[in-house]
Amino acid sequence: MKESPFLRRAIKPQRPAKAPLSRDQIVQAALRIVRVEGIDGVSMRRIAAEFDTGPSSLYAHVANKDELLQLMFDEICGLMPVPAVEPGRWKEQILEMARDGHRVLLDHYDLARAALATIPTGPNALRISEAMLGMMLAGGLPPRVASWAMDRIFLYITADAYEMSIWRGEVGAAGTDRESFVAELGNDLMSYFEQLPEDEFPHLRKHAKDMVGGGTEERFELGLAMLVDGLDKYVTK
Incomplete structure (x- = not known):
């Protein structure tokens, strides 16, 4: 008996939904890049690729690269003992x-x-x-x-x-x-x-x-x- 194409579509497994990004995840990914390549290696597109997504998904958390750099700098300030x-x-x-x-x-x-x-x-x-x-x-x-x-x-x-x-x-x-x-x-x-x-x-x-x-x-x-x-x-x- 020939399988119905409608049945195949109905039982095809779906990819699990991606977990939503957070600002901290974005900052940490940017810091991993900057340690190796420096500031010029950091871009919204490059960071988005780390999470297999597009740059637009980052803008809900970070306005632009300048804001990201300031967030990164403040993050490393937290590594300094006070x-x-x-x-x-x-x-x-x-x-x-x-x-x-x-x-x-x-x-x-x-x-x-x-x-x-x-x-x-x-x-x-x-x-x-x-x-x-x-x-x-x-x-x-x-x-x-x-x-x-x-x-x-x-x-x-x-x-x-x-x-x-x-x-x-x-x-x-x-x-x-x-x-x-x-x-x-x-x-x-x-x-x-x-x-x-x-x-x-x-x-x-x-x-x-x-x-x-x-x-x-x-x-x-x-x-x-x-x-x-x-x-x-x-x-x-």
């Missing part, structure tokens, strides 16, 4: 928070770029700002000095992390490892400084080794120390 203020350790606590923030930014390629020329106001970013401002106030800094100093410190760690992401891209393009790339670049720069005319550039020529020496962590720590130690002159109590 300690309770200890007035006797205010400078040490600022250093610790700055190092933690820098480390988290470095772990996420060039996402630091999303924080430049913007004022992060997400809940996690606000908790970090509240804590650091409280540390500075507890250390005796006037509110305006504390507020501006916090801005400068955040700018320093963000800009440094972004620059490091650019170097990461250069290393990848060169097809070598980071240590070899840095060593070769340092040697080239030192040779260049050492052959400069001594009558015009005596200091650059004489101190060429110091100009290119030291690791990125050492240089970061020096800059951070100069910023934080310089706050002492503004303490009013």
